[in-house]
Amino acid sequence: xxxxTQTPKHLVMGMTNKKxxxxxxxxxxxxxxxxxxxxxxxxxxxFVYSYEKLSINESVPxxxxxxxxxxxxLNLHLxxxxxxxxxxxxxxxxxxxxxxxxxxxxEGSRLTVL
Amino acid sequence: xxEVTQIPAxxxxxxxxxxxxxxxxxxxxxxxxxxxxxxxxxxxxxxxLIQSSQREQTSGRLNASLDxxxxxxTLYIAASQPGDSATYLCAVIHGFDxxxxxxxxAGTRLFVKA
Numbered sequence: 001x002x003x004x005t006q007t008p009k010h011l012v013m014g015m016t017n018k019k020x021x022x023x024x025x026x027x028x029x030x031x032x033x034x035x036x037x038x039x040x041x042x043x044x045x046x047f048v049y050s051y052e053k054l055s056i057n058e059s060v061p062x063x064x065x066x067x068x069x070x071x072x073x074l075n076l077h078l079x080x081x082x083x084x085x086x087x088x089x090x091x092x093x094x095x096x097x098x099x100x101x102x103x104x105x106x107e108g109s110r111l112t113v114l
Numbered sequence: 115x116x117e118v119t120q121i122p123a124x125x126x127x128x129x130x131x132x133x134x135x136x137x138x139x140x141x142x143x144x145x146x147x148x149x150x151x152x153x154x155x156x157x158x159x160x161x162x163l164i165q166s167s168q169r170e171q172t173s174g175r176l177n178a179s180l181d182x183x184x185x186x187x188t189l190y191i192a193a194s195q196p197g198d199s200a201t202y203l204c205a206v207i208h209g210f211d212x213x214x215x216x217x218x219x220a221g222t223r224l225f226v227k228a
Contacts, residue, residue: 004157006157041220042203042218042219042220042221043158043218045216056213088155090157090158092158097214098213098214099207099213099214099215099216100145100146100207100214102148102160102163103148103158103160103205103216104160105150105157105158105159105160106157107156107157108155108156108157110155
């Protein structure tokens with residue numbers, strides 16, 4: 001099973017809302033990633049968790065708050081977002097050391113901030 | 115600083131044609147290189163991963179080659195089909211600040227005409 005599952009597929013939220021994106025993998029991968037992708041652009045790395053600990057934060061604004069409850073789950077908590085945060089949010093996982101193994105992506109969560 | 119370039123940005127071919135997508139990188143000291151496919155509004159699907167010690171990888175109608183010395187990788191698609199229409203991204207993994215970093219190219223948008 002080489003699957004990364006993301007929920008919800010679509011999310012619309014106002015600037016005062018609090019919502020969460022969820023990601024799950026059962027491949028035994030110990031590195032998990034959040035990427036943000038704008039239209040016609042490549043994915044941009046936001047956060048990396050390695051063995052359930054935050055390993056990399058690419059200077060992401062605090063209105064994005066990641067959480068890794070266990071080795072299979074990764075959440076991204078959203079609060080007080082701006083319309084420019086509207087994008088496709090992608091979760092990925094890989095085996096072994098951060099950023100060295102084959103990356104497996106989920107289908108993404110399309111976020112619209114009104 | 116590692117930079118990844120994909121040329122052409124867009125490509126339209128008739129069904130059945132063999133085609134080559136190009137990926138070039140500026141720093142040859144890479145750890146590995148991965149090719150992805152992305153359908154509109156969807157996540158990235160891993161196609162092929164080439165380790166730095168390898169010269170090529172094959173999967174079905176796809177063949178990816180790697181020439182580190184010249185800073186190039188190519189993705190060869192044989193007998194193209196309309197279902198191959200998608201954006202193809204290459205990603206280079208290289209050493210950075212004691213760890214590793216994944217750098218994506220901007221992608222090549224492929225359209226295969228029936």
